[in-house]
Amino acid sequence: MADRVTVIGWDGSPLTDAGRSALAAATLVAGAAHHLELPEVPRDAERIRLGSVDLAARRIARHRGSAVVLADGDPGFFGVVRSLRAPEHGLEVEAVPAVSSVAAAFARAGMPWDDAQVVVAHSRTLRRAVNVCRAHTKVAVLTSPGAGPSELALLLEGVHRTFVICEALGTRAEQVTVVTSDKAGEHTWRDPNVVIVLGGSGPQPQGNPATGWIAGRDPGYPPAVRGWGRPGAAYGADPGPRESAELRAAQLARLGPRVGDLVWDIGSGSGAAAVEAGRFGAAVIAVDADADACARTTAAARRYGIQLQVVHGAAPQVLEDLPEPDVVRVGAGGLPVVAACAARRPERIVAHARTRDEAEAIGRQLAESGYAVECALLQSVELDTTTWAESERTVVFLLSGSRTH
The missing domain is CATH 3.40.50.150 (Vaccinia Virus protein VP39)
Incomplete structure (x- = not known):
């Protein structure tokens, strides 16, 4: 039975030597549909569409052979590594990371992201993700079906923000669009996507939003004062x-x-x-x-x-x-x-x-x-x-x- 799994991150670029080697030896490969279509996936390997990570982890634990999970970007950054390492699965995990989708999104926008908040939005956590967007001037939201740009915009009603929506990063269908939050609901967005949410009462990014390219000053806060309960x-x-x-x-x-x-x-x-x-x-x-x-x-x-x-x-x-x-x-x-x-x-x-x-x-x-x-x-x-x-x-x-x- 498998007690070890290699998780390979993919960002649209060629796999690393370590990733190709692990994948070539795999007898079971789990991933999204676009991962399982990669030419490096062995033809005779068992394939699992990665919907529920818990179900996939149980099948991997029962598998006799070498198991690989394919994931987008850096699987240790808001990715599947945390779920696979859960004690109930008993799996030892080795990760081969690629560029995270958040890093790629900010790279496409030409902006630094060391001052950004990063949140994951699922249908059950969408409200909390929206609250982070209300409170902060630069937020990256890793979306999911039913908790995407349109749903974010709906719950942000009355709070003006700019959305940089990065669809299908690393694929031939990649597209980066800049819209104001009140217009985001007028479009249909493809999964997976990352939404950079910008704005608030601080300094705003410079540049022409219509170009889909944002550069210049960072939004942010003045230096924090020390202490609370102030006079x-x-x-x-x-x-x-x-x-x-x-x-x-x-x-x-x-x-x-x-x-x-x-x-x-x-x-x-x-x-x-x-x-x-x-x-x-x-x-x-x-x-x-x-x-x-x-x-x-x-x-x-x-x-x-x-x-x-x-x-x-x-x-x-x-x-x-x-x-x-x-x-x-x-x-x-x-x-x-x-x-x-x-x-x-x-x-x-x-x-x-x-x-x-x-x-x-x-x-x-x-x-x-x-x-x-x-x-x-x-x-x-x-x-x-x-x-x-x-x-x-x-x-x-x-x-x-x-x-x-």
């Missing part, structure tokens, strides 16, 4: 007592925003919480009924180079058309907004209250909605370090809910 003045506006730095830091600690998450920040105020959530790499939609607060949030995001979407409107009504959140900070709106957010089933919700009665009401609502509830009474005191006298005292109930089912 409200760092965001260009007095946030008021509802947004004390200490409360904000405690809220963010309980939310735990991550890359791939979508954060709702309802009652964004100065924009401090929205910006700090974005600095963790999460996508953020900041909501406020006050147009001035929306302007402050936008200005704070630009100051720190954070990509976020600002929505002007009154919650809970304005929340109905927003994409599904992973975590929610309720900075304003109280019980009705907490109830509306809980109905959308995010993993975590944080809110605050000024009185015990209000805190108990919010806690009951979260518990009845299927959340495990924690509450803490926070007191923060600012001191004038010249005289060490108390300058401001804030007392607030902090509530957090974690979804239990």
